[in-house]
Amino acid sequence: MLTNDQLAHWDRESFFHPSTHLSQFARGEAPQRIITGGEGVFITDRDGNRLLDGFAGLYCVNAGYGRRQITDAIAKQAHELAYYHSYAGHGTEASITLSKMVMDRAPEGMARVYFGLGGSDANETNIKLVWYYNNIRGLPQKKKIISRWRGYHGSGLVSGSLTGLELFHKKFDLPLSQVVHTEAPFYYRRPDPAMTEADFTAWLLAKLEETIAREGADTIAAFIGEPVLGTGGIVPPPVGYWQGVQEILKRHDILLIVDEVITGFGRLGTMFGSQHYGLQPDLITIAKGLTSAYAPLSGSIVGTKMWDVLCQGTDENGVFGHGWTYSAHPIGAAAGVANLKLIDELGLVENAGKVGAYLRRAMTDAVGDHPNVGEIRGEGMLCAVELTSDRATRASFDPMGSVAPKVAGEMLKRGVIARAMPQADMLGFAPPLCLTTDEADQIARVTGEALRATLG
Numbered sequence: 001m002l003t004n005d006q007l008a009h010w011d012r013e014s015f016f017h018p019s020t021h022l023s024q025f026a027r028g029e030a031p032q033r034i035i036t037g038g039e040g041v042f043i044t045d046r047d048g049n050r051l052l053d054g055f056a057g058l059y060c061v062n063a064g065y066g067r068r069q070i071t072d073a074i075a076k077q078a079h080e081l082a083y084y085h086s087y088a089g090h091g092t093e094a095s096i097t098l099s100k101m102v103m104d105r106a107p108e109g110m111a112r113v114y115f116g117l118g119g120s121d122a123n124e125t126n127i128k129l130v131w132y133y134n135n136i137r138g139l140p141q142k143k144k145i146i147s148r149w150r151g152y153h154g155s156g157l158v159s160g161s162l163t164g165l166e167l168f169h170k171k172f173d174l175p176l177s178q179v180v181h182t183e184a185p186f187y188y189r190r191p192d193p194a195m196t197e198a199d200f201t202a203w204l205l206a207k208l209e210e211t212i213a214r215e216g217a218d219t220i221a222a223f224i225g226e227p228v229l230g231t232g233g234i235v236p237p238p239v240g241y242w243q244g245v246q247e248i249l250k251r252h253d254i255l256l257i258v259d260e261v262i263t264g265f266g267r268l269g270t271m272f273g274s275q276h277y278g279l280q281p282d283l284i285t286i287a288k289g290l291t292s293a294y295a296p297l298s299g300s301i302v303g304t305k306m307w308d309v310l311c312q313g314t315d316e317n318g319v320f321g322h323g324w325t326y327s328a329h330p331i332g333a334a335a336g337v338a339n340l341k342l343i344d345e346l347g348l349v350e351n352a353g354k355v356g357a358y359l360r361r362a363m364t365d366a367v368g369d370h371p372n373v374g375e376i377r378g379e380g381m382l383c384a385v386e387l388t389s390d391r392a393t394r395a396s397f398d399p400m401g402s403v404a405p406k407v408a409g410e411m412l413k414r415g416v417i418a419r420a421m422p423q424a425d426m427l428g429f430a431p432p433l434c435l436t437t438d439e440a441d442q443i444a445r446v447t448g449e450a451l452r453a454t455l456g
């Protein structure tokens with residue numbers, strides 16, 4: 001067996017880690033953690049630690065770790081047929097069954113699901129579908145996409161452009177010119193503290209109207225958003241936001257892409273976030289919870305309105321020229337089928353709603369009075385603790401984002417994984433949907449201990 005030192009050395013010498021400080025890592029100055037196993041909401045590492053994963057990997061292991069129903073389905077599929085493509089009408093029992101299961105669960109008005117590998121490529125697909133759609137409709141100038149600051153939609157060229165976080169743009173020559181960003185629906189960071197939530201929504205909608213007027217509605221194809229902002233801070237929208245946005249988009253013939261990579265398959269206590277907020281999407285992005293990350297798989301669920309035009313496009317132009325080798329990979333599809341069955345059998349959607357609300361109450365009891373806690377928010381099985389150097393002024397720490405990693409580090413020492421959200425004074429929680437109230441209590445208690453250890 002390889003020693004930890006040997007692995008750590010190879011890791012530093014060979015492995016280009018995503019979203020990592022490259023030089024610090026290479027010099028051995030950044031954390032290295034080698035994960036070996038998982039069971040329920042816990043993972044274990046090579047140093048023998050057992051950690052409660054309060055972030056479900058990257059908001060993705062929704063069913064929890066170590067689920068034999070899913071791993072058995074993967075093994076069976078791998079033995080029978082590890083791969084075949086899905087071009088030109090090919091499929092497998094797993095991929096066809098999964099498409100039916102996804103469509104049975106999708107919100108009203110959706111027609112088909114296109115499978116990819118991860119959330120980023122699914123959003124690349126979405127933007128290509130939108131452009132194709134408007135070309136077929138004879139509107140070649142209607143191509144821009146409106147996204148929100150603080151939105152997260154991936155790390156590709158278009159998907160990274162849609163993402164509204166500077167870290168993912170700086171020095172990468174992004175965003176591409178076809179992407180326009182509008183204001184983030186983040187009430188805690190409202191421009192004027194005197195604004196009520198309703199005032200703030202009205203302000204956001206006016207900004208969106210301004211953006212559309214400035215760019216010209218005839219140049220704007222689509223608007224993309226997560227039902228609840230994820231990596232940008234786990235922020236539920238202010239009251240009336242989605243209703244207002246949808247009304248504006250309809251009026252200007254702008255498509256709605258709902259990125260449900262985090263919220264799809266139960267995280268908000270409903271199968272989709274679209275159902276939670278009464279959204280009528282033209283396209284839905286899915287990934288993560290589709291397989292609970294047991295295998296890479298994503299999808300674009302296409303609404304009827306677009307589907308009909310895409311079909312017309314192939315009547316006029318021939319085969320639809322967009323495909324990945326691994327679209328609807330049989331192993332991913334088998335994982336997806338087993339995972340969606342398990343979510344139903346265990347009642348995980350309902351559990352996410354109930355225990356998620358319990359977690360926020362427990363968190364409020366544990367840290368709500370702490371002078372550096374500005375806000376505790378969330379929806380379903382999502383929770384964020386907003387930290388501030390001054391509760392009255394909502395001021396950031398100096399430099400911003402310097403404190404949350406320290407608190408998360410203290411939590412890790414106490415056996416709980418929280419995520420210090422990128423470049424922000426926030427701790428994020430997105431545990432597996434099977435979390436129990438006892439485990440929620442453990443997260444809240446450890447957050448309190450770590451906060452006091454870091455900030456007094």
Ligand code: PMP
Pocket residue numbers: 058117118119120121152153154155226230231259260261262287288
């Ligand atoms: N959209 C959302 C809402 C996400 O949270 C993520 C990933 N965190 C993505 C897209 C990108 O997915 P992936 O990392 O699988 O490419």
